[in-house]
Amino acid sequence: MMYHLRITFATATRILHQLSHDHRTVALIFLVPCLLLSILWWLFEDSRATFDHLAPALLGVFPFVLMFIITSITTLRERIGGTMERLMTAPMGKLDFMLGYMIAFGLLAIVQALLASSLLLYVFDLDIAGPDWFMVSVALCDALLGTALGLLVSAFARSEFQAVQFMPAFVLPQFLISGLLMPLDKMPELLETIAYFFPLTYAIDALNEVALHADLTDNAWRDLWVVVGCIVVAVLLGALTLRRKS
Amino acid sequence: MTAIVAEKVTVRKAKKAVLQDVSFAIQPGTVTGLIGPSGSGKTTLMRSIVGVQKIHGGTLEVFGQPAGSKMLRSKLGYVTQSPAIYLDLTVRQNLAYFAVLARASNKQIDEILAVVRLTDQKNQLAQTLSGGQQARVSLAIALLGDPDLLVLDEPTVGLDPLLREELWSLFADLAAKGKTLLISSHVMDEAERCNQLLLLREGRLLWSDSREALLKKTATSSVGDAFLKMVKGGEKS
Numbered sequence: 128m129m130y131h132l133r134i135t136f137a138t139a140t141r142i143l144h145q146l147s148h149d150h151r152t153v154a155l156i157f158l159v160p161c162l163l164l165s166i167l168w169w170l171f172e173d174s175r176a177t178f179d180h181l182a183p184a185l186l187g188v189f190p191f192v193l194m195f196i197i198t199s200i201t202t203l204r205e206r207i208g209g210t211m212e213r214l215m216t217a218p219m220g221k222l223d224f225m226l227g228y229m230i231a232f233g234l235l236a237i238v239q240a241l242l243a244s245s246l247l248l249y250v251f252d253l254d255i256a257g258p259d260w261f262m263v264s265v266a267l268c269d270a271l272l273g274t275a276l277g278l279l280v281s282a283f284a285r286s287e288f289q290a291v292q293f294m295p296a297f298v299l300p301q302f303l304i305s306g307l308l309m310p311l312d313k314m315p316e317l318l319e320t321i322a323y324f325f326p327l328t329y330a331i332d333a334l335n336e337v338a339l340h341a342d343l344t345d346n347a348w349r350d351l352w353v354v355v356g357c358i359v360v361a362v363l364l365g366a367l368t369l370r371r372k373s
Numbered sequence: 374m375t376a377i378v379a380e381k382v383t384v385r386k387a388k389k390a391v392l393q394d395v396s397f398a399i400q401p402g403t404v405t406g407l408i409g410p411s412g413s414g415k416t417t418l419m420r421s422i423v424g425v426q427k428i429h430g431g432t433l434e435v436f437g438q439p440a441g442s443k444m445l446r447s448k449l450g451y452v453t454q455s456p457a458i459y460l461d462l463t464v465r466q467n468l469a470y471f472a473v474l475a476r477a478s479n480k481q482i483d484e485i486l487a488v489v490r491l492t493d494q495k496n497q498l499a500q501t502l503s504g505g506q507q508a509r510v511s512l513a514i515a516l517l518g519d520p521d522l523l524v525l526d527e528p529t530v531g532l533d534p535l536l537r538e539e540l541w542s543l544f545a546d547l548a549a550k551g552k553t554l555l556i557s558s559h560v561m562d563e564a565e566r567c568n569q570l571l572l573l574r575e576g577r578l579l580w581s582d583s584r585e586a587l588l589k590k591t592a593t594s595s596v597g598d599a600f601l602k603m604v605k606g607g608e609k610s
Contacts, residue, residue: 130476137473145461148498209457213514216423217474218446372427372441 131223138219138227142201143234156197156235160189160243168251179254182247183262183334184307190239190270191327192302196294198232198277203290206281221366228278229271229362236270257337261347265333268354272326275361282368301327306335326357374437376401376522376553377422383430384417390576391417394431397571397581399555401521404548406567406584407557408596414576415557416454419524422555423451435522447475449522450515454530456507460500464491464510467499468517475518482517488543489513490536505531512540523547525556529563541566561597572600579603 146153167185171178205211214224244263247253255262280297284290304314304322311319311328322328333350337343377399384392392414399405407415420426421433424441433440436448458467468482486492489509494502499510512528523544529537544554544566556567564570570587572580580587580603584596591599 133473137470141459141462141466141470144466145459148461208460209453209455210459212425212453213451213457213471214474215425216446216449216451217471218443219474372425 130218131220134219134223135226135230138223139230139234142228142231146231146235152197153235156193157239157242159193160186160239161246163189164243164246164251175254178251180335180338181307182251182253183255183338184331186243186247186262186266187269187330187334188302188305188307188327190236190243190266191273191330192294192298193239194232194236194270194273195277195298196291198228198274199281199284199290199293200287202228202278202281203284203287207287215369215371221369221371222362224369225278225362225366229274232274233271236267236274240267240270255338256341257339257343257347261337261343261351262334265330265337265351265354268351268358269327269330272330272354272358272361275358275365279361279365279368282365282370298327301325304328305331307331326354329353329357374401375399375434376403376436377555378434379431380433381431382418382421382428382433384414384421384426385429386417392421393576395573395576395578396431397578399553399569401553402548402551403569404544404554404556404567405569405571406564407555407571407573408561408564408600409557409559409573411559413573415559415573416526418571418573419451419526419555419557422522423449423524447518448520449524450517450520452508452511452515452523452525452528454526456504456511458499458507458510458514460507461498463496463498464502465495467510468513471514472517475520477517477519485513485516488516490539505533505536508532509536519552521552523552523554523556525554527557527559529558561595561600564596570596572603574604 164182164185167182168178240263244266248259280293281290284293304318305325305327306322311322314322329350333347333354336347336350375398379395379397382392382395383390395418407418409415417426421428422435422440424445435445438445468486472482486495489512491506491509491513494506499507502510508528508531512525515523515525529540544556548554558564564584568583570580570584571578587596587599588594591602593599593602
């Protein structure tokens with residue numbers, strides 16, 4: 128047990144060391160969501176109400192997409208470079224590998240969520256009805272969800288070309304029917320049903336709830352737990368789908 | 374206990390047999406050369422032994438356990454043909470990470486760096502190293518934790534002759550300490566260094582016994598000639 132804990136933390140440290148040699152990637156992780164939110168703010172300069180409605184939801188979407196791509200590419204690189212096979216011949220548990228990645232990218236996600244939400248709250252004076260901390264927590268969970276799903280689907284990618292396309296194939300459909308472009312109850316019935324199977328729907332609902340209601344509603348809490356549950360399931364599934372033999 | 378026992382091991386890829394009924398036994402404390410041309414199935418056999426290759430027929434045991442068993446993972450070091458290292462880490466960071474997995478000490482990291490002659494490069498990013506240096510980082514990682522079985526896929530390709538000499542005497546020292554080494558090569562002169570030989574061609578094992586016995590049986594003076602004679606003999610019959 129102690130041994131596996133040590134491997135998990137060694138893996139997280141190793142990934143952070145790798146990133147520390149690549150300043151540009153770290154800068155992109157932190158700054159891209161801020162840049163996108165700034166464009167959004169500029170775009171809706173004259174209609175603050177729209178900005179106040181869209182910004183919290185997109186605070187959930189941007190980190191999700193970004194972390195999804197970064198994780199799926201990093202793990203794929205590990206596979207192609209042969210280090211994954213080396214780890215699989217060593218006494219490393221599959222869960223150690225997954226959790227190591229979750230911790231390393233989780234730390235990045237915390238900084239990313241804090242930066243992006245500080246920008247919204249303190250620079251752009253975003254007006255939300257509910258508590259700020261809840262919005263930041265949902266944004267953070269979304270980034271973690273992106274990481275977990277990225278880890279999961281990268282197991283099914285055989286090349287970089289496939290991994291990159293998982294983003295539009297796996298993330299954009301979720302985004303389209305997440306309730307951001309059209310409220311869930313106005314969608315065709317089948318699409319609405321499908322939407323409830325995707326975690327992003329709940330993340331965006333949670334952010335809408337906190338934007339509109341001063342008190343944390345039961346719905347908001349339910350949404351947050353669904354997202355957390357999806358993170359756990361994705362990590363466990365990811366560990367199960369890692370193959371030692373091929 | 375026998376280190377590796379293979380009984381009619383068969384591996385197919387895309388319905389084609391890459392290994393066909395391969396049987397042999399390797400004793401501990403030996404250096405065994407796995408010799409064969411490119412595409413003969415050397416890497417597949419090595420991957421089977423370290424437990425990352427699915428086997429479609431036969432049995433393969435390492436230290437009395439089926440290949441790939443959990444308890445074997447702490448006992449083996451595996452070096453793949455292209456260096457499996459993190460290019461965006463320094464040499465020391467690479468070793469420090471794998472040392473946690475192998476339960477090796479910091480002291481051993483420094484000792485191994487000296488053995489593979491990378492002490493001066495230890496704070497250099499792996500991607501700035503030459504191919505031969507990267508291969509040595511990969512070998513250094515496999516040596517961490519003193520594994521009982523070392524499976525090395527062409528570990529000396531592209532190395533300076535002097536360093537190659539040093540590594541082969543390191544391999545002999547390790548074998549003298551009771552470690553088992555399986556080293557693949559397509560260079561026949563490296564076969565002269567091994568006390569045991571496995572000759573592989575088109576997925577079939579042509580020979581598995583000592584080098585002396587091979588030379589005696591084929592009445593030749595080098596493994597290269599012996600290999601040629603075995604192949605020709607095999608085609609006649």
